[in-house]
Amino acid sequence: MDFRESITVNNRKTKLVVCSYIVIMIVIGLLADISIRPLSEVGLLHDMQLYITFAETPYITLGIFSLTLIGIFIISKFGHKLMLSGSTYRELVPDSTLSYEDRRVVNMVEEMAISANLGYTPKVFIMETEQMNAFAAGWSKNNALVAVTSGLLSKLTRSEVQAVIAHEVGHILHGDSKLTLYVGILANVILTITNVFTRVFFFSRSQNKSANKARMILLVLNFVLPIVTQVLYLYLSRTREYMADAASVRLTGDNQAMISALQKISGDYDVHENYKKDEQSYTEKYRAAAYIFSKGDSIFSTHPSIENRLKKLRGE
Structure with a gap:
């Protein structure tokens, strides 16, 4: 493909x-x-x-x-700024003293930003939650950020985390x-x-x-x-997810890492019912539309279904 x-x-x-x-x-x-x-x-x-x-x-x-x-x-x-509101997070500042794990995350964001020719490195945040997810916001040096959850970092391999980060950098690259x-x-x-x-x-x-x-x-x-405007908006959102998946493959040169990451994130979502309850707050609903993964199976979903995303990544 x-x-x-x-x-x-x-x-x-x-x-x-x-x-x-x-x-x-x-x-x-x-x-x-x-x-x-x-x-x-x-x-x-x-x-x-x-x-x-x-x-x-x-x-x-x-x-x-x-x-x-x-x-x-x-x-x-x-x-x-709304993207981080209502959540517990910490910023990873490159010039400060960082743990090995935090430095690794910053390095991956820097590597993907260089691969994407962004010309700058987005700010990096860790959201303190067991939920496996990530999102990006902004489109310039002044407001771009990549946030990943602590749960995602603890449950994915390095190549899978890198694929997720590449997906989020793809969102920034495309101005999503x-x-x-x-x-x-x-x-x-x-x-x-x-x-x-x-x-x-x-x-x-x-x-x-x-x-x-x-x-x-x-x-x-x-x-x-x-109805019309909502369907158009959600269609746009699903389209941009496919683009970010494609960007992840282009930036990392590896479609298997993205496939594996999505499978693990999807499986983790299915066994944690509290993730769905968390999406009831306004800020979480706003943020959920930007997450790398959200349940999607209809024209009223913000994300494509996991099955369709995997088919695209496999070139089917």
Whole structure:
């Protein structure tokens, strides 16, 4: 299997998902503009065309994009910090005195960062829990981090830990944390705006047919979009997991280590019911979407099923 080709294919899928969100956002904005300020009696599509070509300024559409940019800016500054909140962890600082085990973890992160040509080494954290898992956050020297659990370090071999770390460095390399945060903002803005305008227009009617059609479509979308945006977001998340698995193989040159690590992590999850209960807190749910492993078997899962991931890694 050509893992570089796998990354290329999944990148195309990612672009398709992001473009879908942008198109949905534009449509919602234009429908809201027409609902409040219809431009003609010709029809809904004609009014959309007038707004798209800026024959008239689509104020609401531009306002939605402005709110989105503000949200993206805030998330870019503080979003990665949520990943460690609500957990017990310690940072491994390379310049400090580290134990042999801690130094080994730092060395592996440094090695994988060099292999990936990141140009910097992400910060390294150990989360104190028996759960076998790991995650990455950030996308630059200022905010990138790799966190692994103490349970994972104690139960995997060195080559398996290295494969897991390579997977997480792959997430940073591909900008997955940035992408999922941005898409999350897009989804929330879309749903919030649709809900607000549906409530505003629910009991009102206009003399203009285009405005009434736009309001009716917004009402329908208010029920449909929560499902559509969630499915798109989760599809994106699963796609990025496949990419990170492929990156792990590319960086380590070994698919067997990643296969073995996923099998052990999956088996460990199945015998510890308390892991599932831990995911009830908000911060843990937020973090669970970034973990290297989470149960996945449907379009509403953040991760692909372990069976599908292993098939991809084996080239089946």
